[in-house]
Amino acid sequence: MAMFSQNPVLDGPNYSFAEAPQARADGFREHRFNPYTDNGGTTVAVAGDGFAMMAGDTRSTSGYSINTRFAPKVFKIGGSTSSQEDANILLSVVGFAADGEALKERLDAICKMYRYRHGKPMTVNACAKRLSTILYQKRFFPYYVYAILGGLDEENKGAVYSYDPVGSYEREQCRAGGAAASLIMPFLDNQVNFKNQYIPGSGVGHALQERERTPLPRSDVEVLVKDAFDSAVERHIEVGDALQVMVITKDGIEEKILPLKQD
Template identity: 80%
Template sequence: MAAMFSQNPLMNGPNYSFSDAPRAQAPDGAREHRFDPYTDNGGSTLAIAGADFTIMAGDTRLTSGYSINSRFHPKVFKIGGTTADQSDATIALSVVGFTADGEALKERLDAICKMYHYRHGKPMSVKACAQRLSTILYQKRFFPYYAYAILGGLDEEGKGAVYSYDPVGSYEREQCRAGGAAASLIMPFLDNQVNFKNQFIPGSGEGHALQERERRPLTRNEVETLVKDAFDGAVERHIEVGDGLQMMIITREGIQEVILPLKKD
């Protein structure tokens, strides 16, 4: 076990992750070597669409196995702006999974949105951007980006729009979606609090006679509170989530970025 963490060449050289620990040699002296182009750098993201806004959020922890490589590595990015700081961007993209692939995917989509703006004199709509992102992912289907992407913005009617993807480009528009290491912890919470699943009016009946609670659009303040609560719960149960919470709030006035603290253990 000591060889996994040793930098001493006499103890099997550099340290290894648990999945790449050296294997015993075969009887004939042969040794297996393999290369895995993917890794999972942890972290989680989520997005919620409101009546006239969209909020996208992600934690800032970057991990490799049981090591924390960075406590501030954003996972939500502005897309398609014409300035250096993307101050006029209208679309946001979150990527989580393999950081290198996420960065590459973000840069490619951002370049395509910029070219569209220069050629047509207007920003790309979130619907068109969602379709283009699907095409980018499908083009790489034989060697996919190992990243879970969520795209957010406002549609042509000014309503919040969230699009979620699988690694090869299949996508759908949703009210909310979580991705990454703690997705299985956060998504049931969003289903209940945003999609109003399994919420009933107290005293309205028994069993199947219970009346469902009226579904209504959540206010911006309510969504911001839900996002913070979701990540506060996730950091208590998942070691790959924590340190900081980055929120992108998309409205007609633009995109506002908010950074809040999370647990740092």
């Protein structure tokens, strides 16, 4: 991921993970190497009744440079073949693209081995626990990614699990991760989790009755997710180009690509 602006300090192409040597008081120059970089992008996941939806933009950046306009961030996990046609789990990764690819490949291999040994796919709950241990095993040199896992649980209800880089996780109704997470998450809190939504005329002040929290239908979630990204691309330079949307149901996984702003 070279940024081919010539850097006179480094005497050559400038890489996003290289830092200029620092001069010290004793006359020596201190060299540093940072193996991480942030490749931008944002992902969103929403759990519903009978489906789970995951979406991510396709822009990959290094600083103010765009590496590519099509770098998918949502992946099928646990299929019996390389085409992943019968996969039953979705994983989204955003942050450092190389770590995201490595984490995706490792989890997919583990799920495939489980299917081969046991003759059945791994459940999303079991996969969520396994992903937590994978991340925790690398806690001293973590995968520099924000991961979200999605699928259907044993009751055919949508399940979404969000993670920090060292394996702490929780099941949620919805979650946004990545560059524009701080822009999108308040919107999801209000529209999906119904935070600060009350029944009109139910009282005054603390007597107000909260709106009942029920899963949204799939058609409403699709509109909300697209609206969230349309707003984010107006305010964040690391998000844009196209929107990859995957929906997992009992019938399988559907995928579609929607346009976003490219400037």
